[in-house]
Amino acid sequence: MSAPIDGQWRRLAGGMLLIQPIRELLRFVPLLLVLLVVGRSTSRPPWEFAVAGLVILYGIGRFVSTRWRVTADAVEVRHGVFGRRVLTAPRERIRSIDISAHPLQRLLGLVRVRIGTGTSGPAARGVELDGVSRATAETLRAVLLHHRDADDGSADTSPPADRGRVLAAFRPRWLLYGPATLSGVVTAAAVLALGLRLLSEAQVRPTEVGPIAAVLRHLSALDWWAIGLQVLLAVLIVTTLLSLAGYCLSYWGFRLVRHADSSDVGGDGSALQTSRGLLATRSTTIAEHRLHGIERIEPLLLRAVRGARLTAVATGLQDGRNASRGADVLLPPVPRDAVLDIERQVLAEPAIDPVTVTLTPRGPAARRRRYVRALAGVVALAAAAGLLWWRHLVPGWVPVATLALVLPALLLARDRFAALGHAVLPARHPRSDGRVLVSRLGSLVRRRVTLRRSGVIGAVWRSSPFQRRAGLVTLTITTAAGTQRYHLPDLDDRVALEVAADLVPAVAAFRSTETGSTR
Template sequence: MSGSAPEAPWLRLDRRMVAVDALRLVLAQLPALVALVVVGVDADTVWPLLGVAAFGAVSAVADLVRWSRTRYRVTAEHVERRTGLFVVRHRSVRRDRIRSVDADARLLRRLAGLRRVTIGAGQVNTAGESALTLDALSLDAALALRRDLLDGAGPPDALATLARFRWTWVFYNMVNVWAYVMAAGLLWGAYWTATMFGADPGGWVGGLADWDALGPWRTALVVLAAVGLLGFLGMAGAYFTEHAHFRLERVPTENGTALRTTQGLLKTREITRDDARLRGVALSEPLLWRWAGVTDTSVITTGLSRWSVAATVLPRGPRGVARRVADAVLAEPVSPLAARLAPHPAAARRRRLCWAAAVAAAGALVLYWLAATTALPAATWWLGALALLLPGALLAEAGYRALGHAVSGRYLVLRSGAVSRATSALRRDAVSGVRVRQSLLQRRLGLATVSVSTAAGYGVYTAHDLAAADAAPFAADALPHLAPFLAAPGERPPARDPRGRAAVRQL
């Protein structure tokens, strides 16, 4: 206990962690015991299970040591934690820096009524790294700590529920390339376990169908479909465990409001994001799933990077829901996301096509050179060029069509991205700098790119390939400080590039 009277006392983590660790110690021995005693597996093949048991024992004991050596306290200015056996680490986080207080629990901790509390205090670019973890506190202590650190007042009742879990969203989250990775993992684990207990999964699968009669192509198709199905089911399961009971709410805090998400089946994850730090929202729509309206929704806030999970306020879902939630998050009288986005000049398409052609030409050149100097067949160079040019041109078109920008009330709305179309609504008063760029090609085509920098989210949001004449006025809309540097009306470029207009007519 520390010295002077008003100082907060150092506290231990919850005692029930001892029971949890003891139980973990016992549980870790079970697979090996079952294999050796019940199934009677050969001692030679059981060593991986013994490894699992040893690892479980060591980690449980290590956790016990960690528990016994950890103390924490909450003072008027700081949250402090001391931990470590040989090297004592002391970490303190200033309370006004605290951005989020997460409480989650895996099964054992949950059964014991414990919660692991993660106190996040990120800065731009270092966000995502949680500042301090207390593993674990009792549910009451965790709730009290969160109240103390974030809310001040009693348990906040939601002012409004912006979104709730819907089981149909699972379809947006299970069909995914990662499904195959997951299926591979599941199959490998199943195969390994089965062989350990003396089964023969290879023979079992071989006996399922007359594979020889199917031929290699159909076999491949069946395997692909079966593995895919397994993966999709796995993804669906993972989605349910992670997102069940999802709720997005606006809750009152000591000095305003915050967005709170609660989610998880076994492990409840709760993230609170202060509304005072909110600077906008971003919707992103992957190209391959555009037809299905698949959309990811995240908030642009200071103190959290866009890559941090905390920025995501809604699981991947249909565009309509994402739009509604984004509008509710912003709570503007006129939704910025409903603003009609100005399309960018046709020259922007030509710029993209030029780049696609340049990439294809470079690829063809390399292949031509390889064909001339090595045994590569001579036809590869134009085949390679075609293989690069077609997707390149399609991406160029998709990239061009994604372009758009608007100024809507307090917000800038920017849309771009070929593979993943991102629509970002960023508050204008959050803009902390402007950069206008123009390459030689852009200059020839009468285009310019405007980037606004901000302390929130990605840090930079860009309107690619505006008409050169629109660039400076748009930049001045984004940042009024730029207005004094606008050229006198007579010195500005013509309102529209005549060549650009002719090109529009031709198309």
């Protein structure tokens, strides 16, 4: 297929003329349901049909008003029904290409292309082409990310024949880690909230709904312990099934592939590409020269079953307020050993193993802060419960019961301190700039970040009055990649300065200047 870089304005694929009105109707489903229920109960005119017609016309208008083009310098999208808006992404600032497709688009062979530029703020969403053919999307990926430009605007730039080396592929046993993500709890809560909202708008009591009424009648005939047991069992079954379903929908067919392409600028065009999804598919390509590190994430439940997930610390993945919305996923929740193996392959450090290196722990002052903060929370909760008991608002056993939280608080403090650690390692990878920072923190959600010095742009010291009394600071390493801020809490003043000097040349120069003036 010819590369669309002739500067001509183009429409989205014709199939979007069908999809756009349907999408707009789905957005207004709650309003249409309310109008339908109210209209039937009050014998008013069928306003829901008029509103639906206006929504369909608006969807058609959005399709008709949208144009896009690729020039030698930028990608531009022009749209707007009532007001014209033009979005521009300079080609030299393009960092990532994210291709996704929901079920309707897959049915018509269309995809959505999101072009990441690595910016933050109002323009963080970059440029989005919502409704082009997959062939066009793959051509745009080659043209924009791998810089397969031709001298003229009509040269063939079809995707390369190199299908890459598969680093990881979906395995059925990965499904066992789905329930440990608690995504089913969130889904169940969202479905319950939506159902209650619709019943409220329809002025229907939940107890009047047939299935709910039958369940309540069944529970009313049981003892309290049987009620608790059956409710707990039902919650576990529902959340487990929802977690498995969510995992399948999000990560079915997952593949992590490394492409090697020497045609990129600078002679290093290797890229990591992830693809996943059952009904709605998604494919994200990250140029490896934009990859400045990785982050291993281990929530408490996932850690208990020896699982973890892996994300990329790269530029160009931010969307909105520094959230990548899943574009940074390198591995979903999988066995921890698989995560460690992919970490080694992605980092590709020839001289060191930052994945399993022993980290430098914090000192006694940081340990005291963990225990003091944990016990302070329990004391505050007990004091609040005692006040409520004194005002005769709760029974007397409530303040006593809060004392049972002392042991869990102490265990949490111990685990939080054990998680704290860091190391600055010498590195030989050409993109590491000679140093790699490894940092770990967290208990309920443990995070281990490996960050190359090439991605570090600054360091910030912060200390609360309590930290200053203990001689501690929180060192924040700033970068344009990932979450843009990575914290190293409760470091000794001297250690924080050494870490910052190893990662930020300006700090090292300032430190040497101060040392020379002292002499």
